[in-house]
Amino acid sequence: MSVVAMSFVGGMMIATSVPALAITATELEPRASVYAPIDDTISLAPQTVEVASEAETPLLAAEGYAVEAAPPPIFSEVASVGDVSIVETGAVVWPVLNPENRSSGFGPREAPCAGCSTFHDGVDFNPGNGTPVMSIADGVVVLATEDGGGLGVNVEVQHNIGGELITSSYAHMQYGSLAVTVGQQVSAGQQIGLVGTTGQSTGPHLHLEMFGVDGVRFDGFAWLDSHIG
Numbered sequence: 235m236s237v238v239a240m241s242f243v244g245g246m247m248i249a250t251s252v253p254a255l256a257i258t259a260t261e262l263e264p265r266a267s268v269y270a271p272i273d274d275t276i277s278l279a280p281q282t283v284e285v286a287s288e289a290e291t292p293l294l295a296a297e298g299y300a301v302e303a304a305p306p307p308i309f310s311e312v313a314s315v316g317d318v319s320i321v322e323t324g325a326v327v328w329p330v331l332n333p334e335n336r337s338s339g340f341g342p343r344e345a346p347c348a349g350c351s352t353f354h355d356g357v358d359f360n361p362g363n364g365t366p367v368m369s370i371a372d373g374v375v376v377l378a379t380e381d382g383g384g385l386g387v388n389v390e391v392q393h394n395i396g397g398e399l400i401t402s403s404y405a406h407m408q409y410g411s412l413a414v415t416v417g418q419q420v421s422a423g424q425q426i427g428l429v430g431t432t433g434q435s436t437g438p439h440l441h442l443e444m445f446g447v448d449g450v451r452f453d454g455f456a457w458l459d460s461h462i463g
């Protein structure tokens with residue numbers, strides 16, 4: 235009897251793991267985003283197990299299956315859009331090509347211009363003028379403006395990284411290059427704009443800021459470096 239029970243549990247483990255696999259697929263195509271359920275979603279038939287009393291049921295290696303409940307999404311209030319749910323993701327990518335080209339790291343510095351801060355609350359990437367700026371992870375656009383003050387053309391994306399709400403902010407992009415709107419779901423690596431020099435900027439670069447729910451900026455380069463395999 236215990237063999238039958240274990241087999242049934244094993245079957246349930248397989249069944250519950252299928253939707254988890256289905257929603258963790260990361261696609262660059264926006265329409266394939268995990269946020270927009272596609273029509274041909276796998277539907278699971280109710281599972282029935284019939285075992286004759288003398289039947290030998292092969293044991294499944296239970297340790298081969300991780301049974302984890304789908305993590306709850308984070309709900310975030312987005313101005314002019316309302317509550318949006320942000321699904322947990324772990325896939326993180328660099329926001330630009332050639333991320334090794336950087337001009338200014340996070341932290342104290344000599345102000346590069348009159349009125350520039352002596353504490354750099356972001357990381358400056360120099361992939362080249364007009365090169366794509368990409369979302370560092372799946373998420374929801376919470377700000378997309380051409381009038382971001384010192385930040386110039388600025389996009390903010392909120393992500394659910396391991397259950398934690400993380401915001402990435404992309405500044406100084408080119409006028410007319412915004413590829414996203416507020417409330418839009420984006421995928422890791424999806425283009426959101428082009429590297430420019432709008433706002434308080436001394437040359438074409440991406441100024442990337444990252445912060446959690448407390449709004450306190452942290453070193454986005456170190457964070458990305460540790461999260462990108």
Ligand SMILES: [Zn+2]
Nearest residue numbers: 356357358441
């Ligand atoms: Zn900067």
